[in-house]
Amino acid sequence: xxxxxxxxxxxxxxxxxxxxxxxxxxxxxxxxxxxxxxxxxxxxxxxxxxxxxxxxxxxxxxxxxxxxxxxxxxxxxxxxxxxxxxxxxxxxxxxxxxxxxxxxxxxxxxxxxxxxxxxxxxxxxxxxxxxxxxxxxxxxxxxxxxxxxxxxxxxxxxxxxxxxxxxxxxxxxxxxxxxxxxxxxxxxxxxxxxxxxx
Numbered sequence: 695x696x697x698x699x700x701x702x703x704x705x706x707x708x709x710x711x712x713x714x715x716x717x718x719x720x721x722x723x724x725x726x727x728x729x730x731x732x733x734x735x736x737x738x739x740x741x742x743x744x745x746x747x748x749x750x751x752x753x754x755x756x757x758x759x760x761x762x763x764x765x766x767x768x769x770x771x772x773x774x775x776x777x778x779x780x781x782x783x784x785x786x787x788x789x790x791x792x793x794x795x796x797x798x799x800x801x802x803x804x805x806x807x808x809x810x811x812x813x814x815x816x817x818x819x820x821x822x823x824x825x826x827x828x829x830x831x832x833x834x835x836x837x838x839x840x841x842x843x844x845x846x847x848x849x850x851x852x853x854x855x856x857x858x859x860x861x862x863x864x865x866x867x868x869x870x871x872x873x874x875x876x877x878x879x880x881x882x883x884x885x886x887x888x889x890x891x892x
Contacts (some may be wrong), residue, residue, distance in 0.1 A: 715761050722768050723751070730789050736789060739796040740778065744801050747771060790815040798854070799871050803862055809855040816853035821869070823849055827869070839875075846870050 712718045730747055733740050750771070753784065754764040782792040794817035805813065823845050832838040847867050855861065 709762075709765050719761055719765050719768075720760060722765065722772070725840070726768055726772055726775065729772075729779070732776065733778060737793040737796055738798045739793075743771070743778065744777060777838060785814070787814060787817065790821055793873065797873055798850075798866050800830075803857040803859075805855065805857055809857055812853065812855045816849060817841075819853060820846065820849040833879065837859065837882065842874060843867075843871050846874070 709715060709718045726747060730740075730744050734744055747768075750759070750764060750767050753759045754761070759767070782789045783794055785793060785795065791814065796812055798813050798817065799810070824842065827838070827842050827845055829838065832842065850858075850863060850867055850870070854866075858866065
């Protein structure tokens with residue numbers, strides 16, 4: 695079930711008329727779970743959606759929510775996930791750039807609109823710079839990893855606005871490097887395949 699193509703009103707009406715509501719609920723849960731896995735695989739800053747999903751399921755299993763309440767709240771979560779799936783377009787970023795942008799802005803620091811635009815430019819510059827450095831087996835040698843780490847530090851140092859304190863800057867450098875190390879295992883990494891530029 696592709697959440698982006700769901701008519702939520704029709705789904706709600708179908709659920710109300712269903713004789714086996716638990717089957718409809720399980721279908722929706724599976725679709726939400728699959729969408730969550732995909733979105734989080736691309737961007738780990740979206741983990742709050744997973745936590746929200748698990749809280750809903752836990753509340754249902756504990757008996758504090760009935761099946762209708764859970765279905766309704768899963769519909770609301772589905773809508774939020776659909777919005778999140780297209781947020782890169784609204785932010786005028788690719789999905790790759792959005793992931794770097796989110797790492798640099800979540801959590802904090804508080805940024806003005808102009809500062810947010812600066813961070814978007816930094817995300818774009820960083821990815822363009824890294825594409826030349828992410829060669830086959832780049833993670834295998836100390837020199838290659840050091841070049842990637844240095845490129846991250848230099849790009850963030852010269853591009854991030856003043857709202858980033860030295861401590862926040864260091865933390866963001868580490869988090870961005872961890873992301874790059876995990877996602878871009880070699881030059882041919884296809885994690886973001888299928889996502890078009892805005």
